[in-house]
Amino acid sequence: MESASFESEEKLRRELIAILLSASKSPVPTRIKFQKELFLLTRSFPKFEKLFPFTAYRFGPYSSNAEAILENNDELFIEDKYGIHLTDSGKRLQEKAESTMSPNNREMLRKVSEMISTICQNMNDEELMYLIYTTYGYEKHSDIYQHLYEKRETIAKRLYNKGIISYQKYQELLE
Amino acid sequence: MNKMIVIPDTSFFVCFIDDLADFVPENDRYQYLNVISTVYQITVTPEVRKETSWNRVPEIIQTQCYYAENILSPPTIDPIIEQLRLLLGKGEIDVISYSNMYKKEKNNDFKFVLDDGMARKLVSENLPILVTNMVGTVGLLKICALEKIYDKVSIINILENIKVSKFRIQDDMVCKIIIEIKESGG
Numbered sequence: 001m002e003s004a005s006f007e008s009e010e011k012l013r014r015e016l017i018a019i020l021l022s023a024s025k026s027p028v029p030t031r032i033k034f035q036k037e038l039f040l041l042t043r044s045f046p047k048f049e050k051l052f053p054f055t056a057y058r059f060g061p062y063s064s065n066a067e068a069i070l071e072n073n074d075e076l077f078i079e080d081k082y083g084i085h086l087t088d089s090g091k092r093l094q095e096k097a098e099s100t101m102s103p104n105n106r107e108m109l110r111k112v113s114e115m116i117s118t119i120c121q122n123m124n125d126e127e128l129m130y131l132i133y134t135t136y137g138y139e140k141h142s143d144i145y146q147h148l149y150e151k152r153e154t155i156a157k158r159l160y161n162k163g164i165i166s167y168q169k170y171q172e173l174l175e
Numbered sequence: 176m177n178k179m180i181v182i183p184d185t186s187f188f189v190c191f192i193d194d195l196a197d198f199v200p201e202n203d204r205y206q207y208l209n210v211i212s213t214v215y216q217i218t219v220t221p222e223v224r225k226e227t228s229w230n231r232v233p234e235i236i237q238t239q240c241y242y243a244e245n246i247l248s249p250p251t252i253d254p255i256i257e258q259l260r261l262l263l264g265k266g267e268i269d270v271i272s273y274s275n276m277y278k279k280e281k282n283n284d285f286k287f288v289l290d291d292g293m294a295r296k297l298v299s300e301n302l303p304i305l306v307t308n309m310v311g312t313v314g315l316l317k318i319c320a321l322e323k324i325y326d327k328v329s330i331i332n333i334l335e336n337i338k339v340s341k342f343r344i345q346d347d348m349v350c351k352i353i354i355e356i357k358e359s360g361g
Binding site: 119165 | 291
């Protein structure tokens with residue numbers, strides 16, 4: 001029974017990652033960004049937190065489950081010089097997974113995945129990490145939080161000037 | 176008749192308390208807040224009170240305002256708003272969350288005040304259901320003029336002061352509102 005449950009959870013993990021990656025117009029450039037995108041997805045859908053428990057690690061929230069899924073499913077996910085993206089089998093998995101969802105769930109999951117992709121594409125890794133640290137914490141065990149904190153004025157100004165964050169958020173990043 | 180609920184962001188209070196301080200006498204500034212909080216059910220979220228430093232607001236106005244957590248349902252997790260949390264301030268998220276919850280409960284006779292251009296853009300793009308309930312501080316003042324809560328001349332005067340103050344708004348936006356008030360009937 002335990003094994004069946006593990007298998008069905010692994011299947012769900014693969015499907016969720018496939019849906020997230022399919023929402024991105026271009027490959028997700030780094031593993032850091034991939035981890036953060038998945039973390040943001042679980043913030044919107046807390047029921048997925050059990051599938052991907054995130055812990056504070058060197059570059060912010062990190063899920064070893066997500067890392068393992070990427071590592072162990074070459075037939076679904078590619079990591080090459082362009083970044084992380086889906087194979088044809090990965091795309092088929094995503095389509096099949098979406099077809100089994102209710103229209104409302106599918107639409108919401110897709111909309112949120114696309115939002116995450118758009119938000120993250122406009123930021124580099126350090127901008128995204130600093131936003132996540134200041135919004136959600138996870139700075140314990142971090143290799144870079146202190147460095148980012150010292151650069152917070154530059155990072156905050158860049159995010160504001162790019163039209164990504166509001167002025168109120170800009171001020172919060174400086175605190 | 177029930178008063179219309181208005182859920183303002185921090186910038187609304189900061190406009191009257193700080194931004195207009197060099198341009199409009201204190202009594203007049205607080206008189207505007209006083210009248211608005213008498214006519215509307217000004218409903219203030221916890222984060223907005225924190226950001227405003229609520230004890231700076233005159234006591235009479237404080238007592239006329241409502242605490243959001245006392246009269247509105249507590250917001251539940253909304254997948255879209257959770258993504259906006261990364262990009263917007265805590266006060267802005269609080270205002271959007273309470274407004275979204277109130278709207279979901281089939282209420283439409285309310286406004287929420289959001290001034291930041293980026294925050295407004297994100298709401299328009301991602302939470303279109305809320306757009307008709309969203310106003311800015313100057314938009315709320317326009318409603319005050321159109322509903323004859325204040326006379327047009329006074330509202331135009333305060334808008335002219337807002338234009339030259341530290342309040343973060345584009346001049347042409349204020350000019351547009353002033354023209355709309357001037358051209359309105361009555």
